[in-house]
Amino acid sequence: MPDPAHLRIAHEGAVAVLWIENPPRNLLSLSMVADLAARVADLEKDDSVRAAVLAGAGHANFCAGLDMAEWSRLSLKAAQDEMSRGQDTFWALEHLTKPTIAAIAGAARGAGAELALACDVRIADESAIFSHPEVDLGWMPSHGATARLSKIVGRSRALEILVSGKEVKALDALRLGIVNHLASPGGAFDQAKALATAFASKPRSAVKAIKRALTEGDEKPYRNRFLLESQHAIQLLWTDEHKSAMERLREKRP
Secondary structure, eight states: OOOGGGEEEEEETTEEEEEEOOTTTTOBOHHHHHHHHHHHHHHHHOTTOOEEEEEETTSSOSBOOBOHHHHTTSOHHHHHHHHHHHHHHHHHHHTOSSOEEEEEOSEEETHHHHHHHTSSEEEEETTOEEEOGGGGGTOOOOSSHHHHHHHHHOHHHHHHHHHHOOOEEHHHHHHHTSOSEEEOTTOHHHHHHHHHHHHHTSOHHHHHHHHHHHHHHTTSOHHHHHHHHHHHHHHHTTSHHHHHHHHHHHHHOO
C-alpha cells in the first residue's frame, strides 16, 4: 500500500507543494511511485491548484533515485510492471495541465533526475548534482530520461551523460539547459515557489491551453504543431477570461 507519509502535499494559496519525504536520500520506493500517481491525479482535479512545486524534504537531496535494495528483490516480471507504472506516473506528471517546477538541491540521481525532467521548469541551487548511474549496474534509465534528456540537450550530449554515468554539476546543468535557473545555496525552493505563484496568478484557461499546446506538440510532426496551436487559441477566444480581458482593454481606449 502507498505510504502517504513519504509524499506530502502542502497548499500555499493556489500553489501545491509536493514534498518527497524519505530521508536521508529521499529515495523513491515502489509505494511512493504508486502514491505519486494518485497525487498527480488529485492535483489535476483540484481546481484550487494552479501550479505545483516538487521538492525534497530537508533541502539536502531532491531525490537520489529508486530504492535499488527494494528493486533487487523483484522478479523480472514484477520489475517490468513497476517500470511501466513509473513511466505512466511520470508521463501523467509531464501532462498535468498545471505548470510544475522542480526545486532541486543535492542529488537528483537516476529516477530522481528523471522526476525533475518530467517537470516543466527546473530550478537548482549550487549544491545540485544530476546523474544517471544506471549504466554501472548494467541497466539504463527506465522512467523517461532517454526521451526527455535528449530533447533538452540533444542526442549526442544525452548519450555522453547516460553512457558515462558522470555527474553533472549545477552550473553545467544550467549551461546545458537541464535547469532553467540557478539559485544561491538553499534558495531553490523559494525561487521555485515565487515562480509558481506567478504562474498561478495567470488565467487558468490560457495557462492550460499553452501547456497542452507545448506538451502535445512535442508528440506531433512540426507542421501539425501550428494546427494544434490554432485549435487551442481559437477555443480561448470563447472563454469568459479572454472576453473580460478584451473588454477591459476596450474600456481603456480613449
